Amino acid sequence: MKPKVTIEDIARLAGVSKATVSRVLNERSNVKAETRERVLRVMQEQGFVPSLAAAGLAGGRSRLVGVLTPPFTQPTVPEILRGVAEAIEHTDYEIVLYSTNAGQSPTTIVNRILALGLTSCLLVIQPGPLTPRLLQLASQGLPVVVIDDQGPPPELPSVGIDNRVSAYQATMHLIRLGYRRIAHLQGPAEFRCAQERYQGYRQALDDAGLPFDPALVFNGTFETASGRACAVALATLPLAERPEAIFIANDQMAFGFLSAAEALGLRIPQDLAVVGFDDIPLSAHVRPTLTTIKQPFYEMGRNAVELLLSLLHGPAMQPVAGAEDGYQPPIRIQLPTRLVIRESCGALTLHRRQEQEHSLSDE
Amino acid sequence: MKPKVTIEDIARLAGVSKATVSRVLNERSNVKAETRERVLRVMQEQGFVPSLAAAGLAGGRSRLVGVLTPPFTQPTVPEILRGVAEAIEHTDYEIVLYSTNAGQSPTTIVNRILALGLTSCLLVIQPGPLTPRLLQLASQGLPVVVIDDQGPPPELPSVGIDNRVSAYQATMHLIRLGYRRIAHLQGPAEFRCAQERYQGYRQALDDAGLPFDPALVFNGTFETASGRACAVALATLPLAERPEAIFIANDQMAFGFLSAAEALGLRIPQDLAVVGFDDIPLSAHVRPTLTTIKQPFYEMGRNAVELLLSLLHGPAMQPVAGAEDGYQPPIRIQLPTRLVIRESCGALTLHRRQEQEHSLSDE
DNA sequence: CCTTGACATGAAAACGGTTTCATATTATGC
């Protein structure tokens, strides 16, 4: 094992002190150009790489960003992480990854993160409510940025989308296609995004002057199984009460819905149009392909990193004039979503839908 | 920001020296049970978490495992990473993640990893050849474990599968189904696994007494596009020369093949049976669903971590008696694969294949 | 009862940087 070359070696070889080498390393301005030059050259020659551990210890700060994620197999995660990784790469920072495997207390992990004593900030990818411990830490000054969902009031800086507006778009798309009775399969109530998507759905119905029928709102868990359950529930409805379309709060549930619908002999979109939410990779490949709201996961990752680093490099945000009471509501970066039209909503097979309308009006 | 409680505080409160506290922390045996008890209690009370940075600096080693991965969006990666994350979680170690985004020199990243000075070992997920820099580091004593592929001679400890045998199984499956003219779309030659899969294919042909036709071997890149290209190439073949089945060296290419085949009016599996390799999540969802070799990605991740840590905790492997020359060939953990039979190979629709044989023999 | 280890503990020196404070050097103003 090669003996590590340290700042001291560089100092000796360049004929300066450790302090000066450190200054060069940290790009301090008060080093004579000539000296800096010499030091840099020696570092180059020696293949010197400063120890982040030592720097972190001495400087009290660190170059490590803790990233807390759900399991990678959750389909939205890889794309987010790709954005995170790519953004980090352009900086001096590194990623320390904490994956919350199901069945593990989030608090345990958060504590573990701190145990590092290395991680100076935290990027949390968490659909669903935040743990109290996390909020506590954030309030103690730990820079934290959350991707995606948020507990009731947005208490932490975050990056996400406008769930309400997006759900509105999705529902409105169905309405424009001529569907009148539109159901909704919603996510669990503890997810803020589930509530917002529900609100968007309601709003669209209202704005279109369509009646709201509570019997058409189903409770889901954001998991595939609850999509299947919903399809079954729908199929057992008397024909006259069946909806013509359904807005499902995430793609995962939509998959379950589609597969159960197929098994039940329900044709999508002829018998029932479906719109999902997320646009995860599979959505373009299920049959029928899923019309859905595309979340910009990659961009969310990138933006989260940028936000986090800007927080870290000092609160450079100028207080808004006139609101100088010192309180800054946490920043939220809201990225645009997009409706991706595929087969499941029937937009691509309008003629068939017209047939369907006929047969329905015959009843 | 709360002032961090250090080992010194604990020492003072417990009425012992820093050294003793350190011993307790590291579970050294030579501490009186009573003392240990007291120290532990104080640590508990104070919510003490030792600084990994300091420990790493002082101890010369570190509790960080560097993980070098391809982009997360490469479909095999999330599952591997899940295994890695889960295995790590049961240890004191943490993951520092380095994602190699396309178009970035691997050497740059490897250097960056070392720059950390934190990472004491490396887990490399790399299909394709290893960079010289990596080999150099490994030979300098850095513990490295590679997942999946390997450069020509297996120079580093690794975890993977037996590509040759798996490809043999895949091809033999087609043979058993009665296909005689079996094509192969292979991966790029610089991938060892591509070569091995090719060999397995050849071997199966040989063992079955089937003639090998070089015209039926196509060159691919492991990417979707080359699957499409292959389908086109096949379709332009004179009818009499067309294969009845094809073994495609990875699922990604198989997807391209399937979609192009559909566009070309080639029915799968009736006109042509397809077997892939990998069993990534999409494989169960494309139409027709893909018969393929399942790689145990999750287990590969877990095993790689275990191997790496065993390497780290001292070369505890007893030299084999009689081979005491000191040279230890690097360990390779080879996990079993499994053939997953779905629609694309035609096994599920045998009757149709029989029809097909009829029509073929009519020609 | 005294020696010899074994065992438990403490003091202090690393580890590789950053940072503060003092000092040496140079530039500036009069």
Next chain:
DNA sequence: GCATAATATGAAACCGTTTTCATGTCAAGG
């Protein structure tokens, strides 16, 4: 040409651990 400020550098303290070495204590052996 000299006082003064600005700039460049060095010495040493410090960050929170681990580790080595020395010391103190206690039980066993002679």
